[in-house]
Amino acid sequence: MTGLPQTELLSGHPVARARDVDEAHEAVTRTYLPHRLELLDRGSGFDMRLNAVRVGAVTAGYLCYGSAVRLGTADAGNYHVNIPVTGRCEQRCGSAEPVFAAPGRAAVFMPGYPADLRWGAGCAQLCLMIDRRDLELELERQLGRPLGERLRFTTTMDLDTPAARSWLDVLALLERDAGRPGGITHHPAAAAHLQNLVIAGLLLAQPNNYSDLLHAPAAPAPPRALRRAVELIEDDPGRPWTSSTLAREVSVSVRALQEGFQRWFGLPPMAYLRDVRLTRVHGELAVSDPAATTIAAVAARWGFLHAGRFSTAYRRKFGTLPSDTLHGRRPAPGPNG
Known part of the structure; x- marks a missing residue:
């Protein structure tokens, strides 16, 4: 199970309802990236549905093809995660082994690699696109230093791990509130925090070449940095603070800031x-x-x-x-x- 509703998602944000392949191709290109679209079963009626919403650096879309199709992309510019809600889709990033994605198993795509997807008839996925620069900046903030090499995720994502389930809870919150007038996606402070939860959650939930560093114990931020962080919060609590923006302001890593707050105040910076x-x-x-x-x-x-x-x-x-x-x-x- 994905932890997401087994129904059409983001229905309040329709982008396209297409029975024409060219119209469907144009809508997905406009929302995500240029790609090739091939109808595999020409004997069945073509039917595509796309709903999408953008929250800062994160684009979340519900994409369903009623017929079997094949999609191909050249080098992507951003990170993508495809989470099947119903049906199955064989998905490959670059030369990695294909991911036979289904509810409970997602596929992750990195920038700089082509992608090939064989989309089963009736398969619907929650398709996430995360801006490359924002994701890498968040990783740098978590580590407290520039990246030494490109971020690489494992391409198969097990959605049944505790960390992945927590991440899915964040996506479910995004999906649920996106359709509410005055919901969190319409408030800058809450939207910034939600974007940060999606990005940081992916870094922590999905194995990657920085996972060992991300999960290693961190030394707490020095008292001077903690005092400054508290001053910033007290002086301007209405600012859309996240752990990342606060850590950047006081020149420490996110993990050091969190460890320092936990040690000295007994709660995380966002709880403070x-x-x-x-x-x-x-x-x-x-x-x-x-x-x-x-x-x-x-x-x-x-x-x-x-x-x-x-x-x-x-x-x-x-x-x-x-x-x-x-x-x-x-x-x-x-x-x-």
Whole structure:
């Protein structure tokens, strides 16, 4: 299982519905990259569906061919991951062994290599394209140094590992919220964080030639860098911070920053940021006019877009509900008074 809904994905973002091969070819070229498209079963009616959304450096698309087709590309400029939702697709990157992708097994493609795909009739895939420069920059931030050699992934991706399942949860969040008016993809702070989760998650979930370094213990950031990171968060908590952008600002690797926050504050940098933002929400609600203020608007302004999770986190931190703060109600006494 992929962990994604076994239905048409990203239905709120239609790009093309094509019964003509040339029309289908043009739509996929426009969304992803130039390619060759060959209809393998000319006796069946051709039917292609493409839905797609872009979140920063990540393009996510649902692509389904009703007939068996063959796709070929020259050297790709970016990284791609194809995740079957239904059906099967034989996929090859360069001279690597073919990947017989099906639900539970994805195919990964690197820039600089041709690709060949034999797409089974009725096969539907979630096709991700990640900008090469953004992915490599994130890897450099994770390592805290420039890359010594080109990033190379294993071309077969097992989607049943714990890390891959966590990564699929991020993709499911992207897919679910992309269709919601005012969802996270429409808010810069949340969209930047989501993009970072997709990119960093792929680096950690899929074996590559930097995996040993990525999973090796990291020395914590020095106190000076941690103090500066805290100052940046406190001075501008509304900025769309990610662990990567924060690490870059204080000149340490992402892993060093995370290790330092965990050691000195007992929580990751993004959890520290969340607590600061919760405090700002609390302060704003406490002085706002209930007749002119909505909790959802204040929460969204500080990057909290899921009402249930926000309310739970707020109550855990302050022992009261956001509505109580807005209306000036004191929290109910506990069982001991």
